[in-house]
Amino acid sequence: MPNRLVIALKALAHIGCLAPVAWLIWHLIQNSLGPDPTAAVTFFTGRGALRLLVISLAITPVRRLIPPLSWIIRFRRLLGLYAFFYACLHLLTYVWLYAGFSLDAMIDDITKRRFITAGLAAWALMVPLALTSTTWSIRKLGGKNWNRLHRLAYVSAIAGVVHYWWGVKPGVLSPIGITVVLVLLLAARPILSWWSSHKRVPAQLARADKGL
Amino acid sequence: MLKRKSSGVQPTEITPRSVYLNRRAFMTGAAAAAIAGVLAPSEEAYADNRLTTVKSPLSLTGVQPTSLQDITHYNNFYEFGTNKDDPAREAYRLKTRPWTVSIEGKVQKPQKIDIDSLMKLRPLEERIYRFRCVEAWSMVIPWVGYSFSELIKEVQPLPEAKFVQFISLDDPNQMPGLRFSPISWPYSEGLRMDEAMHPLTLLTFGLYGEPLPNQDGAPVRIVVPWKYGFKSAKSIVKIKFVEKQPHTTWNDQGPNEYGFYSNVNPNKDHPRWSQKTERVIGASIFKQRQPTLMFNGYEDQVANLYTGMDLKKYY
Numbered sequence A: 001m002p003n004r005l006v007i008a009l010k011a012l013a014h015i016g017c018l019a020p021v022a023w024l025i026w027h028l029i030q031n032s033l034g035p036d037p038t039a040a041v042t043f044f045t046g047r048g049a050l051r052l053l054v055i056s057l058a059i060t061p062v063r064r065l066i067p068p069l070s071w072i073i074r075f076r077r078l079l080g081l082y083a084f085f086y087a088c089l090h091l092l093t094y095v096w097l098y099a100g101f102s103l104d105a106m107i108d109d110i111t112k113r114r115f116i117t118a119g120l121a122a123w124a125l126m127v128p129l130a131l132t133s134t135t136w137s138i139r140k141l142g143g144k145n146w147n148r149l150h151r152l153a154y155v156s157a158i159a160g161v162v163h164y165w166w167g168v169k170p171g172v173l174s175p176i177g178i179t180v181v182l183v184l185l186l187a188a189r190p191i192l193s194w195w196s197s198h199k200r201v202p203a204q205l206a207r208a209d210k211g212l
Numbered sequence B: 001m002l003k004r005k006s007s008g009v010q011p012t013e014i015t016p017r018s019v020y021l022n023r024r025a026f027m028t029g030a031a032a033a034a035i036a037g038v039l040a041p042s043e044e045a046y047a048d049n050r051l052t053t054v055k056s057p058l059s060l061t062g063v064q065p066t067s068l069q070d071i072t073h074y075n076n077f078y079e080f081g082t083n084k085d086d087p088a089r090e091a092y093r094l095k096t097r098p099w100t101v102s103i104e105g106k107v108q109k110p111q112k113i114d115i116d117s118l119m120k121l122r123p124l125e126e127r128i129y130r131f132r133c134v135e136a137w138s139m140v141i142p143w144v145g146y147s148f149s150e151l152i153k154e155v156q157p158l159p160e161a162k163f164v165q166f167i168s169l170d171d172p173n174q175m176p177g178l179r180f181s182p183i184s185w186p187y188s189e190g191l192r193m194d195e196a197m198h199p200l201t202l203l204t205f206g207l208y209g210e211p212l213p214n215q216d217g218a219p220v221r222i223v224v225p226w227k228y229g230f231k232s233a234k235s236i237v238k239i240k241f242v243e244k245q246p247h248t249t250w251n252d253q254g255p256n257e258y259g260f261y262s263n264v265n266p267n268k269d270h271p272r273w274s275q276k277t278e279r280v281i282g283a284s285i286f287k288q289r290q291p292t293l294m295f296n297g298y299e300d301q302v303a304n305l306y307t308g309m310d311l312k313k314y315y
């Protein structure tokens, strides 16, 4: 993949991630977010965060499945950081428009409402990942440790999905789509590992048979 | 009756739909069409639809009702889908004529009443009520109807009738939301007899002076303004007078979240959010929050129905 193209695609990715925020701010100023603007902002930022997080988690399995697409690894950090950015906007919406900056209200919510607790967990798990997203951190931690730490992204996504299910009324199925995608991604890792090891074994055996 | 300060906006000042629609058309850039008179025929069509109503002392005064646009585009009516804008898009499928309401159970005069006769049973009143959803949002809605107690008197319940159950239509051909839903339909709601007899409990046929839009529960619904919105069953096909507390749909779905009584109560939190405040629909984003009132502001009129009851236990 030529560097220039990657740079162009990265610019597009930035625009793709920022344009919805610009759209949101524009409608916020115009007061045209519909009948319930508070809920509109919450849902928009919450869904955005979860989608970006799940897309960033899809990068590795897609690369393993389609080796020519290996270069998409260069978009993972960007997508992960935007997921965190959306999650921060979502959290700000809550702190401002739900809790009204009242610490008491927030503590009340976090301790009494498991759906808020799960959301907070999803956000908190993203913090160390965002902080160690620099190349310097990868070098400092060492690839292995860094990889292990960044598996927390899966835990964060699971907490996000749980937060979503616990947030909707019993009988509402709107989180089903993102849940199915996440389950597929979680299943993909072990399946792909198993598959690639099985593929390699017969080839090695064949080679051994020929005395190579 | 309501001890509220009047800030000068009287019910008569509610924007009529035609003016309102014109204003919207103007705002959406269709001013040219309006000037050319394109909108005139539709205004007449609306005029034909207007219901004759009388004012009611039970109406709120001094409050600006929520816009018709918001009342008809922000709906919880899961029979048409679980998103707030699904009902506005899907409810055109609902056929509201012919329509009969079956009155059954412990009554002296069980009967099937045609919707048009039901509407003519008593003079229709305009009742401007607060509407508080359990999801912590609220509206002010100018309903049209008459006290449900008038119908109760007409059908003469037997002494053993202690509760009233409302059953909504459940026809998957008209209601696409019913097809892939884990909820067991039809929608069922209920009231204790004294709650049903309360003059505020409104048998509702319209809003903003016109027949109910389909997505708001046409052709007939119940409105119980001191309870969370889901108690106010829509598109009713059956009213049953029963001895025992009837099962109710949201209580079946989550008994710890939705009680049988479900009176608006800022001191009793929903497990997933506080009920102390509410988001006013149609308000701008930074002015949406307002405190929720006990019994949705109808405390003076209804608190006596619950004297001696622990409202945190019987939520």
Ligand code: HEM
Binding pocket: A039, A042, A043, A044, A045, A046, A047, A049, A050, A053, A087, A090, A091, A094, A098, A116, A119, A120, A121, A122, A123, A156, A157, A160, A161, A163, A164, A167, A168
């Ligand atoms: C401290 C952290 C968080 C808080 C306090 C919080 C709070 C909320 C609140 C109040 C709602 C609205 C629920 C409703 O009214 O139905 C919500 C919805 C949601 N949140 Fe969060 N949240 C947090 C973190 C997150 C994170 C990290 C994610 C994603 C990874 C997320 C994803 C969502 C989603 C998808 C929804 C549902 C949107 C919808 O129904 O369309 N939240 N959250």
